[in-house]
Amino acid sequence: MSNRRKNELVDPKEVPKAVVSRLSLYLRELQHLRLNESTVSSGTLGQKLGFSDAQVRRDLAYFGHFGQPGVGYRIDELIDAIRRILGTDRKWRVAMVGVGNLGRALLGYRGFSSQGFTIVAAFDVDSSKVGRLVEGVQVYSLGELELVVREKQIELGLLAVPGKNAQQAADRLVQAGVSGILNFAPVTLNLPDNVSHIGVDLATELEQLCFSVANRTPED
Amino acid sequence: MSNRRKNELVDPKEVPKAVVSRLSLYLRELQHLRLNESTVSSGTLGQKLGFSDAQVRRDLAYFGHFGQPGVGYRIDELIDAIRRILGTDRKWRVAMVGVGNLGRALLGYRGFSSQGFTIVAAFDVDSSKVGRLVEGVQVYSLGELELVVREKQIELGLLAVPGKNAQQAADRLVQAGVSGILNFAPVTLNLPDNVSHIGVDLATELEQLCFSVANRTPED
DNA sequence: GTTTGTGAAACCTTTCACAGCG
DNA sequence: CGCTGTGAAAGGTTTCACAAAC
Numbered sequence: 001m002s003n004r005r006k007n008e009l010v011d012p013k014e015v016p017k018a019v020v021s022r023l024s025l026y027l028r029e030l031q032h033l034r035l036n037e038s039t040v041s042s043g044t045l046g047q048k049l050g051f052s053d054a055q056v057r058r059d060l061a062y063f064g065h066f067g068q069p070g071v072g073y074r075i076d077e078l079i080d081a082i083r084r085i086l087g088t089d090r091k092w093r094v095a096m097v098g099v100g101n102l103g104r105a106l107l108g109y110r111g112f113s114s115q116g117f118t119i120v121a122a123f124d125v126d127s128s129k130v131g132r133l134v135e136g137v138q139v140y141s142l143g144e145l146e147l148v149v150r151e152k153q154i155e156l157g158l159l160a161v162p163g164k165n166a167q168q169a170a171d172r173l174v175q176a177g178v179s180g181i182l183n184f185a186p187v188t189l190n191l192p193d194n195v196s197h198i199g200v201d202l203a204t205e206l207e208q209l210c211f212s213v214a215n216r217t218p219e220d
Numbered sequence: 221m222s223n224r225r226k227n228e229l230v231d232p233k234e235v236p237k238a239v240v241s242r243l244s245l246y247l248r249e250l251q252h253l254r255l256n257e258s259t260v261s262s263g264t265l266g267q268k269l270g271f272s273d274a275q276v277r278r279d280l281a282y283f284g285h286f287g288q289p290g291v292g293y294r295i296d297e298l299i300d301a302i303r304r305i306l307g308t309d310r311k312w313r314v315a316m317v318g319v320g321n322l323g324r325a326l327l328g329y330r331g332f333s334s335q336g337f338t339i340v341a342a343f344d345v346d347s348s349k350v351g352r353l354v355e356g357v358q359v360y361s362l363g364e365l366e367l368v369v370r371e372k373q374i375e376l377g378l379l380a381v382p383g384k385n386a387q388q389a390a391d392r393l394v395q396a397g398v399s400g401i402l403n404f405a406p407v408t409l410n411l412p413d414n415v416s417h418i419g420v421d422l423a424t425e426l427e428q429l430c431f432s433v434a435n436r437t438p439e440d
Numbered sequence: 441g442t443t444t445g446t447g448a449a450a451c452c453t454t455t456c457a458c459a460g461c462g
Numbered sequence: 463c464g465c466t467g468t469g470a471a472a473g474g475t476t477t478c479a480c481a482a483a484c
Contacts, residue, residue: 027427058445058446111406115423211306278468443483455470457470
């Protein structure tokens with residue numbers, strides 16, 4: 001047996017990045033399974049997501065001994081554990097930068113709040129939007145960004161501005177002290193190492209789909 | 221030297237998936253660089269994206285000999301080559317399923333059309349939306365999905381419906397004959413192997429960001 | 441019986457380092 | 463010179479297969 005106690009975390013640096021991305025998928029699936037079952041085996045969980053049973057067990061074993069031989073994993077317990085690992089076992093305060101089509105849609109998206117994220121302010125250059133509530137969120141001018149981010153202790157930024165303005169807006173978020181940025185603009189941001197960022201480029205995702213459609217073997 | 225001639229493609233099955241995802245990023249960066257330069261080295265291109273020079277060269281070499289020693293890569297030529305590889309050197313006809321917040325935002329997103337994707341129809345259950353134009357796209361009832369997809373020869377579907385309706389809507393797209401689905405609903409779809417699909421879960425992305433913020437080493 | 445956790449093997453991806461080309 | 467393309471090495475990830483646990 002490992003010298004790690006149950007639920008004790010390993011150094012996150014030795015956890016493969018691919019494992020972390022699957023953790024979110026496990027969490028999502030477990031939240032559905034919880035409605036009907038109280039335990040699940042690695043085989044069943046893997047099957048729902050298209051992974052092997054061995055992969056599920058290996059992934060979870062990075063973080064502790066969550067399973068019971070002959071039984072499987074207790075769903076509630078595993079959900080709590082994964083949320084602790086991901087850091088979503090508490091609320092995160094988030095800012096939206098850019099209240100165009102996409103920004104507005106994201107402000108109204110219920111999936112964020114259900115996972116512990118609260119959008120507490122939005123920013124836009126368009127003065128006709130400033131001062132209004134959009135999807136229940138107050139819109140401020142970009143000039144107020146630093147002040148509001150500090151005042152409301154915002155930790156994460158969602159960036160939904162046009163590509164040409166994205167780097168500048170990101171710099172301001174960094175300046176204001178956020179710890180992470182989720183970037184929807186189709187550009188690669190250049191940021192200091194002490195700020196995490198992830199890019200989500202919708203056109204890029206569609207290109208990947210395209211490739212896989214165009215290169216499918218005929219007999220598939 | 222390889223026995224592959226310039227621009228000749230290898231069997232796509234032997235190309236790592238990670239390489240394909242970087243191809244989209246190379247393309248995006250090259251489209252910016254083209255405005256100021258006519259050639260670029262692997263080092264420069266890699267630096268913009270945070271990849272090593274060796275990785276850029278290795279990735280591109282899967283598909284042919286695009287570079288010139290001592291000079292680098294001709295940007296226009298490389299853009300054309302990557303578009304051919306991804307399959308975006310032609311127009312793709314796309315349907316939007318779900319015209320809620322996110323669906324509407326995606327209908328108005330200019331980034332799709334600039335990369336060769338044309339949204340030619342939208343579908344929604346809400347009868348107050350059916351028959352209207354949203355962002356210039358005609359909205360049909362879900363009942364018309366199969367007919368319209370066939371008539372307009374739609375190849376790809378964007379799925380932006382609530383999670384509980386996603387599998388059913390995806391089944392209908394498959395039934396209607398689409399080749400690929402980009403799924404924004406927070407569920408894992410179960411689809412036949414002859415239909416490609418990619419999931420984009422916005423809450424999941426935010427969780428990944430969270431993890432990387434929460435687990436950053438103090439001295440970073 | 442079922443299912444976990446994990447060494448060991450297999451497989452996959454990135455980096456190194458340099459011959460060879462322009 | 464500078465830069466590519468690529469063998470070989472290093473590093474990372476997944477699968478196999480089975481002893482141990484229930």
